Amino acid sequence: MSLLGKKFKGIEAFDQAANRTYQLLPSRFAALDDGRYLLSNEVGEYLVVDRKHLESYVKKQVPHDTDFYYDLKSKHFLFDDDSNVAIDLLALKYRTKAQRIAQFTALHLFVVSLRCDYSCQYCQVSRQTDDKVAFDMSEETADKALDLVFRSPSPAIKIEFQGGEPLLNFNLIQYIVKEARWRNLVHQRDLQFVITSNLSFLSDEVLSFCQEHNIQLSTSLDGPESLHNSNRPRPGKNSYQLTVDGIQKAQNFLGRDKIGALMTTTERSLSQVKAIIDTYLENNLDCIFLRPLSPYGFAIKNQQAQKYDVDRWFEFYKEGLDYILEINRQGHTFVEVYTQLIVNKLLSPFGQGYVDLQSPAGAAISAIVYNYDGDVYASDEARMLAEMGDKKFRLGNVHTESYEDIWLSDVLLDTLESSLSESLPMCSDCGFLPYCGTDPVYHYATQGDVVGNKALSGFCSKNMKIFKYVIRLLESDSDARDILLSWVRS
Amino acid sequence: MKTHELNFDVRVFSLDTVKRALYRFSDKCSFDIQLKDNDITVTLHVKTDEDLTSKIKNEVLDQDLRDTLSKETANIRTLILANAFSNTGLIQ
Numbered sequence: 001m002s003l004l005g006k007k008f009k010g011i012e013a014f015d016q017a018a019n020r021t022y023q024l025l026p027s028r029f030a031a032l033d034d035g036r037y038l039l040s041n042e043v044g045e046y047l048v049v050d051r052k053h054l055e056s057y058v059k060k061q062v063p064h065d066t067d068f069y070y071d072l073k074s075k076h077f078l079f080d081d082d083s084n085v086a087i088d089l090l091a092l093k094y095r096t097k098a099q100r101i102a103q104f105t106a107l108h109l110f111v112v113s114l115r116c117d118y119s120c121q122y123c124q125v126s127r128q129t130d131d132k133v134a135f136d137m138s139e140e141t142a143d144k145a146l147d148l149v150f151r152s153p154s155p156a157i158k159i160e161f162q163g164g165e166p167l168l169n170f171n172l173i174q175y176i177v178k179e180a181r182w183r184n185l186v187h188q189r190d191l192q193f194v195i196t197s198n199l200s201f202l203s204d205e206v207l208s209f210c211q212e213h214n215i216q217l218s219t220s221l222d223g224p225e226s227l228h229n230s231n232r233p234r235p236g237k238n239s240y241q242l243t244v245d246g247i248q249k250a251q252n253f254l255g256r257d258k259i260g261a262l263m264t265t266t267e268r269s270l271s272q273v274k275a276i277i278d279t280y281l282e283n284n285l286d287c288i289f290l291r292p293l294s295p296y297g298f299a300i301k302n303q304q305a306q307k308y309d310v311d312r313w314f315e316f317y318k319e320g321l322d323y324i325l326e327i328n329r330q331g332h333t334f335v336e337v338y339t340q341l342i343v344n345k346l347l348s349p350f351g352q353g354y355v356d357l358q359s360p361a362g363a364a365i366s367a368i369v370y371n372y373d374g375d376v377y378a379s380d381e382a383r384m385l386a387e388m389g390d391k392k393f394r395l396g397n398v399h400t401e402s403y404e405d406i407w408l409s410d411v412l413l414d415t416l417e418s419s420l421s422e423s424l425p426m427c428s429d430c431g432f433l434p435y436c437g438t439d440p441v442y443h444y445a446t447q448g449d450v451v452g453n454k455a456l457s458g459f460c461s462k463n464m465k466i467f468k469y470v471i472r473l474l475e476s477d478s479d480a481r482d483i484l485l486s487w488v489r490s
Numbered sequence: 491m492k493t494h495e496l497n498f499d500v501r502v503f504s505l506d507t508v509k510r511a512l513y514r515f516s517d518k519c520s521f522d523i524q525l526k527d528n529d530i531t532v533t534l535h536v537k538t539d540e541d542l543t544s545k546i547k548n549e550v551l552d553q554d555l556r557d558t559l560s561k562e563t564a565n566i567r568t569l570i571l572a573n574a575f576s577n578t579g580l581i582q
Binding site: 023024025026027029031042054055056059087088091092094095098151425426429430453455456 | 510512514515516517518550553556558559560562563566567569570571573574575576580
């Protein structure tokens with residue numbers, strides 16, 4: 001009895017708790033909809049509360065014997081005399097969230113050729129030319145870039161081949177894959193390869209090489225035939241047929257999980273989201289990424305980016321997501337990738353890998369681009385901007401600058417410092433901060449300033465709308481919640 | 491462009507709180523801010539027909555709560571971050 005008495009507090013100890021005060025833990029809030037707020041803490045745990053509850057929490061007036069108090073305590077919005085373990089747990093979760101910063105650059109994009117058989121209206125970089133010397137990466141440049149790749153401390157390295165059309169320089173892809181694997185015998189990283197291709201030149205030789213070296217393929221599929229052909233013109237006007245034939249061939253040869261597709265939204269896409277999704281289903285693809293049109297390069301020159309605004313794009317996204325949820329309700333698992341990423345961020349300390357939703361931004365410290373001529377850019381968008389004549393985010397050249405020169409350059413450090421959401425106007429106290437990030441290249445391209453005024457920012461407006469919509473689904477639609485959770489459990 | 495005037499008592503809301511709230515409306519308005527004795531006077535130059543005064547007043551209330559939350563948790567936030575990175579070799 002006396003032993004029991006030492007182990008367990010008497011009932012009076014619990015009664016006293018009712019009179020104790022509590023301490024607030026770091027948190028932020030943002031308006032969710034009429035009268036409701038999203039309250040989030042430093043590591044992204046959240047509660048949806050009304051104004052009355054929000055005020056009572058901040059003013060430390062929440063009664064101890066209420067469910068709201070226990071919700072606040074269990075999700076680390078407050079601590080009291082009973083337990084201060086919250087601080088240790090928050091530190092642990094914060095460290096998990098921040099782990100990718102210490103791991104450093106994992107994604108290395110090699111632009112092996114700018115040549116392309118397509119002339120897409122939204123493409124910023126490709127060249128229709130037979131001049132191999134002028135627009136193909138050389139082995140010497142690739143070697144120098146590989147020197148930099150293996151200087152990154154990241155335990156996982158992904159090399160992605162981009163273009164133009166990278167298969168037009170397939171010999172160099174073969175060289176880089178073999179050379180990287182050879183060097184990796186010493187470095188022992190988790191080394192992966194991706195080829196981003198329009199599949200026009202997907203031969204059996206290419207497929208066999210992909211199979212031998214476990215290379216993933218990624219292609220572009222913009223939707224049904226008429227839309228795809230109009231967005232992605234090539235001689236012969238058969239880009240859709242070539243792409244879907246290539247997808248099928250790759251699925252049969254390599255397996256369904258070895259090829260994925262990305263879509264680009266243009267003004268013509270906005271009225272046909274269901275048809276776009278149906279095209280993905282018809283081609284046995286398991287997911288789609290409903291992407292907005294990037295505001296860079298030729299997209300701006302063609303006035304494409306200004307033809308539809310964030311509100312119109314959001315209606316497109318919402319209609320698409322609702323349709324995808326309906327498809328899932330009928331028993332077919334099909335994922336919208338951006339939503340999946342956000343749900344992952346909302347419900348776990350993971351899902352931090354997406355370059356656009358990171359603080360500091362992922363520029364060069366998550367992903368970096370080696371252009372065909374050896375120029376190094378902080379992101380693919382930075383390369384696109386350079387093709388339009390603005391080399392603001394060019395970090396150096398593999399032939400003339402060292403690893404230290406590039407990653408410690410003033411351009412990069414200034415950019416990263418300007419991309420810490422925790423210190424940016426409007427971001428620093430925003431409830432969505434743990435899930436969001438900032439994109440310095442986007443804000444530079446659209447506002448001429450790497451920080452940008454978020455009240456004017458399409459990036460901010462788009463993400464706020466998506467966060468609010470996804471949170472409302474999670475909170476008020478149990479069917480949708482089950483589906484969204486199933487996307488992040490696997 | 492329409493103009494409206496709003497007044498805030500500096501004993502109730504800090505100038506910083508008012509400015510943070512106004513910044514969020516910088517896509518729709520421009521502002522002149524004056525501080526006289528205990529009054530913060532804000533002249534709004536509104537670019538649209540929208541009536542923003544009540545929205546701005548509510549945003550000032552939100553920013554005031556944010557200010558309380560942020561000041562009260564500043565030390566704990568530093569403690570959590572120091573704790574999070576204590577064994578990583580990233581901080582001295």
